[in-house]
Amino acid sequence: MNFDRKNLTEETLIDLYKRILKPRLIEEKMLILIRQGKVSKWFSGIGQEAISVGVTAVLDKDEYILPMHRNLGVFTGRDIPLYRLFSQWQGKANGFTKGRDRSFHFGTQQYKIIGMISHLGPQLGVADGIALGNKLKKNGKITAVFTGEGATSEGDFHEALNIASVWELPVMFVIENNGYGLSTPTNEQYRCENLADKGKGYGMESHIIDGNNILEIYNLLSELKISMIERPRPVLLEFKTFRMRGHEEASGTKYVPQELMDVWAAKDPVENYRNFLIENGIITDDFDTTLRSEIKKEIDENLAIANAEPEIEAILSEELNDVFQSFNPEVINPSEDAEKIRFIDAISNSLRQSMERHNNLVIMGQDVAEYGGAFKITDGFVAQFGKERVINTPICESAVVSAGMGLSINGYKAIVEMQFADFVSTGFNPIVNLLAKSHYRWLENADVVVRMPCGGGTQAGPFHSQTNEAWFTKTPGLKVVYPAFPYDAKGLLSASINDPNPVLFFEHKQLYRSVYQEVPKDYYTLPLGKAALLKKGNDVTIIAFGAAVHWALETLDKNSTISADLLDLRTLQPLDTEAIFASVKKTGKVIIYQEDSMFGGIASDISAMIMEECFKYLDAPVRRVASLDTPIPFTKALEDQYLPKGRFEKDLLTLLAY
Template sequence: MTFDRKHLSNEQLVHFYRSILYPRMIEEKMLILLRQGKISKWFSGIGQEAIAVGSTLALQPDEWIMPLHRNLGVFTTREMPLHKLFHQWQGMQEGYSKGRERSFHFGSRDHHICGMISHLGPQLAIADGVSLANKLAGEAKVSLAFSGEGGTSEGDFHEALNVAAVWDLPVIFLIENNGYGLSTPTSEQFRCISLVDKAKGYGMDGVQVDGNNLLAVYDTIAGVRDYCIKHQKPFLIEAITFRMRGHEEASGTKYVPQNLFDLWEQKDPVKNYEDYLLSARVLSTEDINSIKTELKELIESELQKGFDTLPVIVDEELELNDVYAEKGSSAEVTVIDNSVSPYEGTSVHRELRLIDAIKEGLQQSMQQHSNLLLLGQDIAEYGGAFKITEGFVEEFGKQRVRNTPLCESAIVGAALGLSLKGYKSMMEMQFADFVTVGFNQIINNLAKIHYRWGQNADVVIRMPSGGGVGAGPFHSQSNEAWFTHTPGLKVVYPSNPLDAKGLLIAAINDPNPVMFFEHKALYRSVSGDVPEEYYEIEIGKARRVRTGNEISIITYGSGVHWAEEFANSHREISIDILDLRTLLPLDYHAIREAVSRTGRVLVLHEDTLTGGIGGEIAAWIGEHCFDKLDAPVMRCGSLDTPIPFNIELEKKFMAKARLEEMIVKLKEY
């Protein structure tokens, strides 16, 4: 192994030695503790330290890194205290994730490290978002995302590289090719000769580097960093290395031929660099022994602090409160409360269609927030599939109104990356049905990130959904219930123009991820008075549409209009209607009041009956309002089939087809 120090001083070379030796010594200590039963699990990076350490040394301290679970050198090189890292690994409350995560599934804003999730690929797209923010702010910075060779088989790898290339983002994608994805060798992962060859397919440059040569990794990353900043383009690096331990210690290494261990032991990145410093007379044997003694004492001291920990105290209120980031107050926005009676107000009202109210809310939010970006397929010059953003490019420019490739997962991930840099984003799913392609990013990254390590996801995902337009199984689904089961998300579903504008503005002002559902059939069929001003409707607060004393219909979206239509044509029945507006969190106070007014409740939604949110609401009422009921809570949902294309079949599918039957049944109980 040949080392080229180039312009590096002796002091720098020694600093590099300390930086690579420290995580090796920590790991060796962790393996002892594991055998002693003092820690429960360990993912070893022994043999790969040069990649994590060299790349981190080559970046500026305020440049974001997206590491994985074998990159201890990233965390130690960013000078994160070992005792707090140990708290993290042990799942203690003093750790970075307050005991809610283990291992390296955490991040730190102070250290510009983004915490991974077990699904490895999503890290890559977050780097896209960070670099987009850097680019927009005119900052000469890169972001760097790690991937294993196995991770390159994931769709997220393709999507992240494709978006970075199309948007000319200064991102470094760093593949640690250690030969095995757990036990699966590279021969069963890909057929290209080298992973770096994939770069050409994305129109980007790439290079392969000896991942066990600390100086080569450092020099390569430093040079690539300069290239990315100068040319504002991404770059792919394949670092060739070897994992000297199992995927995790419990996995063992029986699947690896012994001759590979013999070969790679000779390429040990720490030992070879140490030998180089000795041969170059940068350090003496005495110096090395002194450094090792110093680091050993530091490790023992830090571990003593790490073991000296407080018992875990479970505070239910704290756990619940940490699911969401706290929303700050704003004096610049009017908050309208129309939860009981129609809003009159003092501002000018006009009659707008639902689609126009959404457009106005989006436009005023763009005017209010210079750090708000709109992302989506065909939303720029074309104006989106439903023309909601038509004309926005002329007003706000293509930097803020961005057409995206067909990469839903990467765009959600990029939106999260924008949040790391303090940007807001709105992503439009062209149809709510397409959200399945980005499901992992939403459920496991956006929703959990604040609870895991205190980072908010300031992202709104607009979801044109619902049937009634004859669009069939892949453009008409009502899939809102998929997300109401996920703590950390907020789920909003307006039924009228006034609420749509105010709730969209509130969603954009909210620092948490919001799934904003818009019923396509209501876009141009429903109109109402909407104030000109910039205003919010409070998320989490239902609206009493109609007061009655015989039957309460609890509903949202299209169900509100079905309920009103029925009530208007059956005035002999005194019907109370509650529009939930927000499905997560639910307004349980308003639900309880609706039950109290009539004692008979029908929960109505367009979603299929089984698994719809109506089941949750009915269960809550049965548990908390049983003494107020005069009949069982009944549900009216759509058929438990995919939504059909044929209009007649679709009509029969819809819950509306069974509404009268269910009301009669409830009234006569």
């Protein structure tokens, strides 16, 4: 192995050795502990330390790094106290996740490290969002994100690199090509000769680097960093290395030919660098022996601290309270100065006034800039707020949602517009596994609102007409808002943007230009989690949301003798159970009206809750009215049959006659 020190000082050379030796010695200790059953699982990075160490050494401590589970050198390179790492791996309170996640599935703002989730790809989009935040701040900071050769097959890899290139984001995309994805060799993963060649498809500079040569890594990345600050852009870096242990220790390495193991063992990044330093008189054997002894002592002392720490106690209130970041919203009351506007205008007004109120708010989505969005809701926003804050995105929902998370990590608020709620399926993973779980896992909130134009009645067919709120009401960590009136839409959207937690904000397309209401001109908010009682009565409780509220009102107008409580939920998560139970206890009969198909919809959960909490008050079985359990069709006759509007009146009268 050829080490070229260039103009590096002896102090730097020795510092790099200390940095690369420490994770190796920790790993060797972990291998002992896992055999003793004191650590439950371990993903070894032995043989790959030079990459983590080199990248971390080049970046400033206030520059974000997004590592994976073989990048111990990132964490030690940021000088995290070892007892905290040991506590994390043992699931103890001094770790970073309160025992809720294992190994390196965590982040820490204190050390500017953002950990992975097992789905791998989304962290590449998160890096884009962090880098976008840096670019908006004009702070000259670089972001580095790690991935393996296996994850380059994921769509998130393509999406994130494409976004970074189009937006000229200063991101180092670090590919650790270590030969195997668990047991699958690279020749069964991709067909290009080098993964760095993929950079050409994105118009992106790329480099192939010896991932076992700490000096080659440090020197090249130091030069690249200076260049990326002067000319912000992404760079794709393929590090050729090898995984000397199994995917995790239990899997072993029997599937790897022994001759291949021998070849890479001879390229050991720690031992080769040590020999270079000794041969060039930069360190001595005695220095090395003393250094190893000091590091081992530090490891043992910190292990003792972690071992002495008590096991996690399960505290129910703490578990429930950490799902969301605590937030005491400022209630801003509406003014009396109002105008009669459409639902769509109320949404636009809220977005505009929120952009004026929050200088750190960014809107992202397909065609949202000059074109103003598919429904013209952001028309004129570029002229007022600039293209830095109103950003057209490529068609890549997953990476855009992940970028929203990255913006949040870097101190911004993000609004991501789905052109149609149906399209969220291609961004589903980062919503339910990243946004929803981050605060519970390591107390990092996701200040992201995902706008969801939804619903049928416009003959738009199976891919533009779904009302898919149930996909998200099931997921702890997400708030779901679904207004039916312009007044509510404006106040609830403003409140959702203020909320530091992830919110799915559903906007029924059929209501956009058909529903008018007097709406205050000035900025105001409405509390999430509070239903609206639109009508009062004693015979029956009607629970609805979205367009179904208007359909229910039409039915009641036709049947003036029906005395009904009509409850507009407005927010589905959190759900106003207090209002629901109070009404049901008063009327004794309840019908739940939703546009979504029946099975698995939120009406089913509300029905079950009522049966559990209000059974003795009921004078009839709880009734649900919903769309057919089919995809939503296109032709008007079929769509009319699909939607529940034509069945509600009959079911309501049947319930009243029970």
